Amino acid sequence: MKDYKDLKPLTDKKLRTLRNNLNNRLQAFSNGSAKALPPSHMLHGLEEGHCKELLVRVGQELKTRA
8 A cells, every 4th residue: 555645746737647646546446346456556455445534635736736
């Protein structure tokens, strides 16, 4: 699992990609179709609760940059 404690070093593009991946992952959790992610995936090891928290933080970071 990657460390997303500090989002400031990430580029805007990387943050948008992370936001999209989080939204897709949360949709998979709600559908009950969430599969285990490979270790190379940026969200590997994150459970549903962690994804929700990270999505909020990513949204806040994107707003501060706008």
